[in-house]
Structures are given as C-alpha cells and as structure tokens.
Amino acid sequence: MSENSARQSPAFRFMIYVLLSLGACGMLLPFAWLLRSSLCDEKSVIKPLESLGDFIPPGIHPGNYAEVFRAVPFLRYLLNTVFITICVVGGSVISSSLCAYAFAFCRVAYKKRVFYCVLATMMLPGVVTMIPVFILFREIGWFDTFKPLIIPAFFGNAFAIFLFRQFFMGLPFELVEAARIDGATNLEIYWRVVMPLSRPVIITVAIFAFMGTWNDFMGPLIFLNSQERWTLQLGLNSFMGQINNQWHLLMAAAVMVLVPVLAVFFFLQRYFIRGIALTGLKG
Amino acid sequence: MAREDRRDFWLFLSPWLIGFLFFGAGPIFASLLLSLTDYSIFRPPRYVGLQNYKELLAGDPLIYKAFWNTLFYTVFAVPLGTAAALLVAMLLNQKVRGLSVWRTIYYLPCVVSGVAMGVLWRWIFNPEIGLANALLRPFLRVFDLPDPKWLLDPNLAKPAYVLMSLWGIGGGMIIFLAGLQGVPTHLYEAAEIDGAGRWSKFWNVTLPMLTPVVFFSLTMGFIGSFQIFAQAYVMSGRGVANSTLFYVLYLFDQAFRYFRMGYASAMAWVLFGIVLIVTVIQFSLAKRWVFYAGGES
Numbered sequence: 001m002s003e004n005s006a007r008q009s010p011a012f013r014f015m016i017y018v019l020l021s022l023g024a025c026g027m028l029l030p031f032a033w034l035l036r037s038s039l040c041d042e043k044s045v046i047k048p049l050e051s052l053g054d055f056i057p058p059g060i061h062p063g064n065y066a067e068v069f070r071a072v073p074f075l076r077y078l079l080n081t082v083f084i085t086i087c088v089v090g091g092s093v094i095s096s097s098l099c100a101y102a103f104a105f106c107r108v109a110y111k112k113r114v115f116y117c118v119l120a121t122m123m124l125p126g127v128v129t130m131i132p133v134f135i136l137f138r139e140i141g142w143f144d145t146f147k148p149l150i151i152p153a154f155f156g157n158a159f160a161i162f163l164f165r166q167f168f169m170g171l172p173f174e175l176v177e178a179a180r181i182d183g184a185t186n187l188e189i190y191w192r193v194v195m196p197l198s199r200p201v202i203i204t205v206a207i208f209a210f211m212g213t214w215n216d217f218m219g220p221l222i223f224l225n226s227q228e229r230w231t232l233q234l235g236l237n238s239f240m241g242q243i244n245n246q247w248h249l250l251m252a253a254a255v256m257v258l259v260p261v262l263a264v265f266f267f268l269q270r271y272f273i274r275g276i277a278l279t280g281l282k283g
Numbered sequence: 284m285a286r287e288d289r290r291d292f293w294l295f296l297s298p299w300l301i302g303f304l305f306f307g308a309g310p311i312f313a314s315l316l317l318s319l320t321d322y323s324i325f326r327p328p329r330y331v332g333l334q335n336y337k338e339l340l341a342g343d344p345l346i347y348k349a350f351w352n353t354l355f356y357t358v359f360a361v362p363l364g365t366a367a368a369l370l371v372a373m374l375l376n377q378k379v380r381g382l383s384v385w386r387t388i389y390y391l392p393c394v395v396s397g398v399a400m401g402v403l404w405r406w407i408f409n410p411e412i413g414l415a416n417a418l419l420r421p422f423l424r425v426f427d428l429p430d431p432k433w434l435l436d437p438n439l440a441k442p443a444y445v446l447m448s449l450w451g452i453g454g455g456m457i458i459f460l461a462g463l464q465g466v467p468t469h470l471y472e473a474a475e476i477d478g479a480g481r482w483s484k485f486w487n488v489t490l491p492m493l494t495p496v497v498f499f500s501l502t503m504g505f506i507g508s509f510q511i512f513a514q515a516y517v518m519s520g521r522g523v524a525n526s527t528l529f530y531v532l533y534l535f536d537q538a539f540r541y542f543r544m545g546y547a548s549a550m551a552w553v554l555f556g557i558v559l560i561v562t563v564i565q566f567s568l569a570k571r572w573v574f575y576a577g578g579e580s
Contacts, residue, residue, distance in 0.1 A: 187291075
C-alpha cells in the first residue's frame with residue numbers, strides 16, 4: 001500500500017509533481033521531436049534549432065506521409081506485416097491455451113512437474129537456437145517465405161502457456177466439473193466453457209503476440225530476402241539507408257510503423273499492464 | 284475418465300512438445316555440434332574440433348572489443364535504469380493524482396520497436412541538427428564547449444546508447460509499482476509507531492520488501508541488455524572504430540554476413556555461458572541482500 005499521504009507537506013507533494021513532470025517531459029520529448037520532424041518540409045527539417053520557437057516548424061506538411069508510400073513500397077510492407085501478425089496472434093492464442101488447459105484441468109498426477117519443465121524452457125537462449133533453426137528452415141525450402149515467422153507460433157509459447165494457466169486456475173472449477181458430468185469431452189469443455197470465460201487473458205496474450213511480431217526485426221532480417229516480402233521493420237531499416245537527409249520522410253514512416261502499436265497499447269492498456277506486472281511477480 | 288484425461292493431457296500438449304523438439308531441444312543439440320565444425324551453409328560441414336573456441340579466445344581481437352562494448356553498455360544501462368525505474372515507481376506510489384496517465388506516459392517508449400528506436404535516436408543524436416545537441420547547446424556555450432559528436436565519437440557512442448536505454452525504464456517501473464503496492468500497510472504503521480521518518484521507512488521497510496523485485500529486474504535487465512541487437516544494427520552498426528560493435532551484432536555478422544555458422548554457434552555458446560555464469564553469481568549473491576518476506580530463501 002501507499003505510504004500515508006496525510007502527513008506529507010505541500011512542499012514535498014510539489015516536489016513529487018515537479019520530478020514526475022520532468023521525467024514525463026524526457027519520455028515525451030523524443031515522441032514530440034519525431035512528430036515534429038515528420039511534419040517538416042525538406043528545408044526546415046535539416047535546419048538546426050536556434051531557439052525554442054523553432055521547434056514548431058514554419059509550415060505543416062502532412063503530405064510527407066503520402067510521399068512515403070511513393071518513395072518505398074510501404075503498403076506492401078504493411079500488408080505483409082499485418083498478415084504475419086494475424087497468423088502469429090491466432091496461432092499462439094490457440095496452441096498456448098490448449099497446452100494451458102491440459103495443465104489446469106486434466107487430472108494427471110505429474111502435470112505440475114511437466115509444467116515446471118515448460119517454464120524452464122523460457123531460459124533457453126534464443127541466440128543459441130537461432131542458427132540451427134535458420135539452417136533447418138533453409139534446408140526445407142522455407143527461406144524467403146513467411147513460414148519461418150508464422151509456423152513456430154502454432155507450437156505454443158512458454159510465457160503464453162504460463163499466462164493462460166494462471167488465469168485458468170482462477171476459474172470456478174465447478175463449471176468444468178458440471179460439464180464433465182454432462183458428458184462433455186475435454187475439447188468441448190475447452191471450447192465451450194473455458195475459452196468463452198477467458199476473454200481477458202486471451203486479449204493479454206494476443207497483445208503480447210501482436211507487439212512481439214509487429215516489432216520483430218531479427219526474424220524477418222534472417223528469413224526474408226526479396227523486398228516484396230519485407231515487413232515494416234525491415235522496410236524502415238532499409239529506408240534509413242537511402243534517405244539522403246530526407247529525415248522528414250523517414251520520421252513520417254517511423255510514425256506510421258509506430259501508430260498501430262501505440263493504438264493497441266492505449267486502448268487495451270489494462271490487459272497489457274496486468275501481464276507485465278505478472279512477469280515481475282513470478283520472479 | 285482419468286484415462287481420458289491422461290490421453291488428452293499429452294494430446295493437448297503435443298503442439299508444445301513437437302515445437303520443443305524442433306525449435307528448442309533439437310537446435311540446442313545441433314548448435315553444440317555445429318560449434319565444432321566449419322560450416323558455410325554452401326558446403327557440407329567439416330569437423331574441426333575445438334578450433335572455433337580456440338580462435339574465439341585467442342585469435343579474434345574483435346570479439347574482445349565486442350565483449351567490452353557490451354559489458355560497458357550493460358554495466359551502466361542496467362543499474363542506472365533500475366534505479367531510475369525504482370525512483371519513478373516510488374514517486375508514483377505517493378498517492379499522486381492521475382496515476383494511470385503518468386504510468387501510460389512512462390510506459391509509452393517501451394512499445395517502440397528496436398528499429399524505430401534506432402531510427403529515432405540516430406536522428407536525435409545527429410550532431411548538427413539533432414534534438415540532443417539543440418537542447419545542450421545553450422549550456423555548452425556558457426562553458427565554450429564544442430558540440431558532442433555522440434555516435435560519431437568513439438568515446439561518446441556507448442554513453443549515447445546508455446542514455447537511449449533510460450528511455451525504456453517503463454517496464455521496470457510497472458513491475459516496481461506492483462511490488463510497492465504489495466508492501467503491507469501494517470509494516471509502515473509499525474515503523475511510524477517506532478518513530479521512523481520518511482527516509483528510515485524507505486530504507487528499513489520499502490527497500491527490503493522490494494529486494495526480490497530489484498533482483499528480478501537486475502537479472503532480466505542484464506540478460507536483455509547483453510543481447511542488444513536491433514537498436515544497434517539500425518542506429519550505428521559497428522560504429523566508428525568498432526565502438527558500438529556489440530556481441531550479438533558481431534555474432535549476426537559472423538553467421539549471416541560471412542556465413543561462418545560454426546564460429547557463430549561457438550560465439551552463441553560463449554554468450555550463453557557468460558549470461559549463465561553472471562546469473563548464477565547474481566543468484567548466489569542474492570542470498571546476502573534479497574529478503575523474502577515468506578521466510579524461504
């Protein structure tokens with residue numbers, strides 16, 4: 001619980017708000033700079049700031065955003081990213097919730113031990129597995145396709161399984177028992193009883209999968225080659241190499257890559273924050 | 284019923300088991316073997332014994348550079364970030380108005396992708412027209428100092444990365460805030476009865492109760508920042524005089540630029556070893572300073 005606020009002096013409370021505001025400025029300033037640069041024209045974007053007033057550009061140029069679509073195949077990147085993200089989100093929600101159901105509701109003596117094994121795999125170093133997985137996918141001809149980015153999501157993810165299981169353990173067990181007495185199979189209970197009650201955790205897992213996939217760089221960088229299959233992150237990276245001081249266009253592209261993630265975060269914040277806090281409390 | 288459950292248990296778990304075989308256990312084993320070979324993916328692998336590890340330890344000056352760069356970044360970014368995150372969480376825990384708004388603002392940078400972060404901060408650190416120097420210039424002029432070159436200056440490139448990393452303290456802040464809200468009120472009340480002031484309450488109640496979260500945050504922070512990649516790849520690459528050649532960046536170059544899969548695998552194992560050793564050290568030191576309220580150590 002919070003410390004008692006009744007005895008805090010006004011000066012102390014004032015200091016708290018001053019410090020918080022300074023920190024918040026530090027957090028928001030880069031975003032403001034990003035947005036400002038994305039609306040500048042070619043000349044004003046590379047003009048050094050002489051005074052505070054220069055922060056507001058002489059003219060606002062929203063046309064930069066349209067220009068990005070002409071300068072690079074941005075729409076193609078966007079569609080590729082959306083497609084990959086939808087597949088990964090669907091795949092991880094379904095596969096991870098199925099695994100978590102087994103851990104939460106199947107009456108098997110050794111399930112707890114197996115669950116700890118699953119958790120232990122979270123420690124597996126991604127850097128170590130990366131190279132063999134790359135060779136594997138290359139050998140079976142999946143290089144330069146979306147498959148290496150999508151298919152693994154359908155095989156469950158330890159963190160998502162953990163989140164689902166924690167939630168399932170809190171569901172009223174009588175509901176599952178009642179369905180069993182009615183002769184429902186586990187698959188029916190999973191689909192008709194458990195999943196409809198699990199909206200909050202489905203959203204939490206979906207958000208994590210969305211953010212992870214949308215923002216992923218290493219995966220697409222390794223597995224995708226042809227430009228027509230690139231994702232937004234790959235496109236943004238390569239755009240930076242070819243801009244020639246047209247920072248306003250690069251920043252406009254960065255804003256567009258960011259907006260979906262920011263929007264999801266804004267509107268689904270409480271599901272997200274809950275997931276983050278949970279990661280810390282288990283440790 | 285129980286038999287059905289046993290069957291369904293393994294059936295429902297089968298996706299994960301198959302995935303673990305192909306993307307977890309199998310690759311780990313393969314990587315160990317690969318690290319003993321010379322393999323360029325275009326020709327069949329050739330067994331070379333411990334040659335890769337020997338080269339890594341004795342014949343490759345760049346790997347020491349990469350290790351040093353990564354260590355420098357981690358040693359500054361992780362403790363500073365943890366302290367800053369704790370400070371913000373403590374401030375937010377003082378019954379401030381608009382808690383959710385503050386929390387959103389501080390968390391916002393954490394949803395930014397590594398690439399976008401690299402692009403944006405490269406622009407911020409631009410010596411002539413970037414935001415960082417625009418803000419600093421008035422102060423620099425007072426002392427008649429030249430503009431710092433940030434990423435273009437081998438001495439300032441890594442500190443620039445540390446600065447950027449402080450933008451992402453929001454994740455730690457949320458975990459600390461959850462931890463602070465879990466400190467029982469009666470401990471504060473007891474401390475007040477004993478006449479404890481604000482500082483003494485922080486030092487004797489809040490901090491001991493938070494040590495598990497601080498420990499978690501330091502450990503995860505270390506593991507994460509030791510593997511910094513996307514930001515570095517985008518922001519400055521290897522940097523001037525290899526000043527921002529970080530370990531995973533170098534590993535990536537070896538594997539996917541020079542196609543030295545065997546050598547890169549050996550590098551990955553050395554990285555894993557380093558992370559493991561440091562984590563074990565952290566865990567063993569933790570017994571001295573981490574306090575678990577439940578009594579178990």
